[in-house]
Amino acid sequence: MDFLSKIAxxxxxxxxxxxxxxxTTLEPQPKIVKIGLEVVYALGLENSLGLITKFLPxxxxxxxxxxxxxxxxxxxxxxxxxxxxxxxxxxxxxxxxFMLEKALEKTQNxxxxxxxxxxxxxxxxxxxxxxxxxxxxxxxxxxxEKLTSLAVKAGLEYIVCSAQESKLLKQKFFHLKTITPGxxxxxxxxxxxDDQARIVTPSMAFNEAKADIIVIGRPIYQAPNPAAxxxxxxxxxxxx
Ligand code: C5P
Numbered sequence: 001m002d003f004l005s006k007i008a009x010x011x012x013x014x015x016x017x018x019x020x021x022x023x024t025t026l027e028p029q030p031k032i033v034k035i036g037l038e039v040v041y042a043l044g045l046e047n048s049l050g051l052i053t054k055f056l057p058x059x060x061x062x063x064x065x066x067x068x069x070x071x072x073x074x075x076x077x078x079x080x081x082x083x084x085x086x087x088x089x090x091x092x093x094x095x096x097x098f099m100l101e102k103a104l105e106k107t108q109n110x111x112x113x114x115x116x117x118x119x120x121x122x123x124x125x126x127x128x129x130x131x132x133x134x135x136x137x138x139x140x141x142x143x144x145e146k147l148t149s150l151a152v153k154a155g156l157e158y159i160v161c162s163a164q165e166s167k168l169l170k171q172k173f174f175h176l177k178t179i180t181p182g183x184x185x186x187x188x189x190x191x192x193x194d195d196q197a198r199i200v201t202p203s204m205a206f207n208e209a210k211a212d213i214i215v216i217g218r219p220i221y222q223a224p225n226p227a228a229x230x231x232x233x234x235x236x237x238x239x240x
Contacts (some may be wrong), residue, residue, distance in 0.1 A: 010217030014042030036064035068092035100154035116151035121182035163209035
């Protein structure tokens with residue numbers, strides 16, 4: 001399988017120098033590059049998109065802005081983003097079905113795939129229960145399923161979810177495509193989960209969770225040798 005086109009490299013590097021360094025050191029070149037809030041706020045949207053296009057002209061851009069506001073505002077934000085060469089754009093499913101529908105309408109003829117973020121991978125069932133004072137029988141999966149169903153009803157094809165939910169969600173929603181962050185090369189290694197609560201290995205994500213795209217960031221760009229970590233990731237995927 002062509003794993004390279006199923007790996008979104010998250011580059012949360014708010015320094016132009018660091019960003020260029022990673023963009024120019026990985027071989028083979030990443031096919032999907034994800035940038036989000038840190039990079040866009042630090043370097044500017046046009047500048048950061050321009051840098052990716054300059055150094056990786058063939059890469060698809062995943063713009064992880066996690067839009068969440070009233071429907072009119074989100075729809076107009078999507079409309080404003082239409083002029084950029086973006087393949088994936090995230091919105092929060094929590095914004096509701098109407099917001100998702102309005103946003104999707106504005107992607108027409110743009111090449112943008114609108115991606116609904118369900119439950120962040122930094123949340124765990126326990127911490128959601130505690131923070132929101134939820135009943136003991138609260139199940140994170142139910143929330144994830146609800147948020148996915150809003151996205152599907154609104155007509156979106158892609159969601160972001162944890163690999164821990166991906167397989168079941170794909171069984172329930174037939175045409176759903178899942179994008180799963182929270183990927184770590186070895187789940188048993190202490191201290192590598194960073195702020196992620198629901199983490200899995202690439203093998204679990206692709207083989208068990210049936211993820212269509214995995215998102216991985218810090219295990220690559222924060223590795224002592226990012227090029228070696230990238231090679232190792234690709235080798236691991238090729239060995240499945
Ligand atoms: O560095 P790490 O591999 O944890 O990066 C994961 C990336 O995926 C980050 O850019 C984060 O914003 C994003 N993300 C996530 N969980 C979600 C949605 C997006 O971790 N539910």
